[in-house]
Amino acid sequence: MGGIVNRWAVATVCCLIFVLSFQNCGGEFSPKKINSIQGSSGGNNNQLPPLRTEKLIFSEFRECRNRSGPEGLVLCLSQMGVRPPSLTQNLVDQCVGVAGPGEFELAMCMTQAGVPVHGYRLPKQADVDNCIERVGIDGLANCLERWGVLWEGLTQADLSACHTNVGPENIERCLRANGHIPEKKFISQREVNICDAVEGQARLASCLDDSGILPNGVDQTVIAGCIGAVGKGNIVKCLRRSGHVPLFMSPLHVGRCVEEVGVDNLADCLDLNGLLESGVAKASINSCLNSVPFTSLVACLRIRGELPAVITQPEIAFCDSVGGEANVVNCVAASGALPPGLDQVQYETCKTAVGLENITKCFRNRGFLSRAVMQPDVNSCVQFEGETAPEVTACLNREGLLPSTVTESVVSACITNVTVGSLANCLRLQGHTSQVLLQEQITGCFQHKGQAGVATCLGAHGVLPAPVNQTEIDSCVAAAGPGKVAACLADRGHLPLIPTQAQFQGCSTQGDQAWIATCLEESGIKPFKVGRTEIDNCITTNGLAGVEACLRAGNLIATTYSDLVATGGVFSKNCFGCHGPTEQRGGQRLDQYDSAILRVTPGDPSKSLIYNRINAGEMPPTGPISADEIKQVKIWILDGAQNN
Incomplete structure (x- = not known):
């Protein structure tokens, strides 16, 4: 345990005598010597802050700091009836001078100086190790309380039970697993900064791992690389850029930032955590927050086109792992991307049937998401995963959108010839996707662009028949519903009622052979004597290219x-x-x-x-x-x- 004592002693000396900042007194700021901070232990690292009867609670500290600023903190707290004996405005001012006015930085400095701000952060394993070394397991709760990190409701009995069950080195994990302290579940820059302040830069990976938020594939070497590239204040942003942490923004990310810094600083927090790396502008965030509550921010950004309109597999997996399986549909709904008709039962059915890694494929097979690959799907892959052929191919395959004929080399050729911004049209012109209008494409445009943008979307994909415009589409939606627009257009003579080879080919690109008959019927093309069996038989004997001729030869293609x-x-x-x-x-x-x-x-x-x-x-x-x-x-x- 000697190494643990040394680490904590170094951190405490740094923050009391050479307090640099929230970033564990290290590296990026010039040190400032504190001659005397009223109420501090004077740099004696073996002396605990005095135990006080009057507690300064973090929520009260935050309210006064936000309302009155650091310069009015003590007066504000006094007016609220909160006045720890050792708290003076002089101490606050000196902490601001050496640690900065930031919420966490100020709370930590005051705590180190003998005025604990209770609940300003969760207890870390290093806190536990240090306290056990100093006072033993029986005094652990009192020790953590004196350092402001005894979480509300956490008792000595809880700490002792974890010590007995898992040993002293795993107490933080045990507390989290048993619900005694909250689970953060995903990394944030503030959590990185806390680990840096508590354990130091060299043990960031270990600290994050103890807290259960070290991303898969990330170790101290990866973190050191990020520090070298962008500094330790941008580690999470670096991890997003390098693909170790997803780029997408979830309501859960928004909620974490509000918890950490409040709504007024939400855009800055999202930026600090790399959640604007996909191209979302701070101005758009602030504009949305002027019109909707922060809980609807992601949905607002989808409506404005800053984020993709259609949910993706990684977003669903994130909702499942962080919010819990029982809350996935609510999580997706809060993000503004819940497919019509999808409920919690359907979600759990799909997850059981195909697993979380294939969840969007199941949604497509069940009709909740379009099977047609649209350019907005490609753009979503580029926005969040990269624009190279391997990245785009892997992303579209994961989402269940690429026909079996489309390989990475096909995607690469299209990107080389026409750029990734025209990939969907390139695949269509090469016959890999439908060259004629089918209901799946209409559904895809509805999901990506909304009803008002369907005609423009179909036109951009080269499948809008000449007589059809947005007015005609709106009329069909009113008459038949959005899921039967193609059938309505066929009844009105704008699309074929008799299947052609182009329809058979187009439907075959959107699913397996069994899907063709359903695809035709959804698109209003209903041969009254043809079903899956007849189509399968013709494909078996004549191949897909000869299916129309085969059915026509048997007088099966149309009513006779x-x-x-x-x-x-x-x-x-x-x-x-x-x-x-x-x-x-x-x-x-x-x-x-x-x-x-x-x-x-x-x-x-x-x-x-x-x-x-x-x-x-x-x-x-x-x-x-x-x-x-x-x-x-x-x-x-x-x-x-x-x-x-």
């Missing part, structure tokens, strides 16, 4: 005349009573092709009397037929009204 006149068919069921074998009103027989075709313009339902009368509800006289039956007649006419 035989389908309409067969028993139970649309004509036989609804029309033969007036236009069949026994009665031919107006001289028309629909049971005979030569007669039926007289009232039809092949390829154009709008000029076909039979379709117009049925669609208007004028026939049959017994009442309108179903929309599904009307569509069958329309498809037969669109397909050339053949005698098949």
Whole structure:
């Protein structure tokens, strides 16, 4: 334990006699000698601060410091009825002179000078080690209290139990595991600074590890590299830049910063922790905070386009690991990116089925997220993970967006030829993604850009049919809902009702073979005699490139005349009573092709009397037929009204 005593003694001497700053008196600031701080131990490191009856609580300290500044701290506390005997404004002023006016720096200096600010930080393992060395395990609680780090509710019995169960060297971990002190769960620059102040620069990794917040893959060597590159005041920012800590911003990050520095300094705290490295501007943060509470900051930044609109796997994993599985949906909702229809039960079902590492793939397979790779998806990968081909490929694959035909070399070629900013269009033009409009692309644009931006988004991706504009999309949303816009556009003649090879190819890029039939139906392309079995059989015998020809050869691609006149068919069921074998009103027989075709313009339902009368509800006289039956007649006419 001698080494532990030496470390603490050095830190205490540094902060009482050569107090430099919050950064453990070391390196970046010029030392200032303190001749005398009223109430201090005079630099005697073996003397504990005097035990006082009147406690100065950190929340009261923070309130007065924020309200009146350090220069009015003592008066403010006195007005609140808080006046520890050793506290004077002179002591506060001297601490400001040597440690700075910052909240933590000032609280630490006052504590070291004999006026503990109780609860200004959590106890560290080094505090425990030092106190045990000085007073033994039985005096641990009193010792921690004299140094202002006995957390509220923590008792000597708790400390003794941990000492017995896990040994003296693991007491901090034990306290955290048993809920006696809060779990921070993720690193922040303030926690780095606290470790630096308590244990010193050379033991930062060990201190962070004891506190359970050392990121995976980070050790003292990595930290030393960051210190050499950007200084110890920017270690967390360095870890984000190097990929050891994710760049994305979560409501949990925002909450931590508010806890540490308050709302007024939120933008600076986020910047200090590297959470603006993705390109978010401080001005945008402050603008959002003028209109929404800090709990809605991330959602506001998504709406403004500063952050991606669609949630990603790392963000979900962060919500799960930090906020807990039971709170994931609430966490994602607070970030403004909860997919419509997704609830906690669906989340837990997906997690159980595929694991957290494949969670967004499961969401796509279940229809909560679009399967189509859109440029905003690419931009999100670039913003948070990097713009190289390996980084973008790995990111899109993790999110379940890349077709199997797209390899890293394909992505690399696109980036080389057209830049990463046009990657989605490059993949489309090469046939790796759908070249025609499908519902999945509409859904993707909805999720990334909102309803008002769908037409522009589809146009940017080269799949907006010429007659379709935002007004038409809005009309379809009102008529059918956002999930059936493609079907509505098909019913209105803007998209095919009869599947083409392009539709089969496009659907195949968005999922496995089993997905094609569902994709066609979602897009309003519904061959009434074709399902997964027929499509699978044709792909097996003819390959994907021959699926349309195969289905057409079997008269399966569209409604046939035989389908309409067969028993139970649309004509036989609804029309033969007036236009069949026994009665031919107006001289028309629909049971005979030569007669039926007289009232039809092949390829154009709008000029076909039979379709117009049925669609208007004028026939049959017994009442309108179903929309599904009307569509069958329309498809037969669109397909050339053949005698098949």
